[in-house]
Amino acid sequence: MSDNIISTDSDSGDLTGVAFAIHEIINRLPVTARSLNNPGVRIEEGVVVDDAYTGPILELAMRKNHLIKTIPKTGAYANVPVSVAPVHNSKGEVIAAIGLVDITGIFDLATLMEHQSAILKQVCGKDPCPLPSEAVASKK
Secondary structure, three states: OOOOOOOOOOOHHHHHHHHHHHHHHOOOOOEEEEEOOOOEEEEEOOEEEEEEEOOHHHHHHHHHOOOEEEOOOOOOOOOOOEEEEEEEOOOOOEEEEEEEEOHHHHOOHHHHHHOHHHHHHHHHOOOOOOOHHHOHHHHO
16 A cells, blocks of 8 residues: 655646546545646546646745635636645645635625625515515415
């Protein structure tokens, strides 16, 4: 039995198993990973599409040593919300980073709440929706 240890020098082969597991857990959303000293892997739709991958947000998360949620301006995921977290060793030092496309970043809850009344009027034709007399509780 061989051990798979992630370190600062891990390459795409070392990271692929963990990246694939995350990819499957999150319903096959794109996943990326790289170590501190080597490019890593980019997985999309169940396939390794790049085995020498690095990205600006993976590098930033390792440099800043904290979770980054952003919409990159460059790279393979330009203009797509991503979340990237550093991976630490037992001493708390950054050894790698793993990122994924963040579908929660597509929804801006504050803007949705701000426009709720207009959305309800568009969907129901009036606000409040449903009217108190149309609510399920009023029909019991």
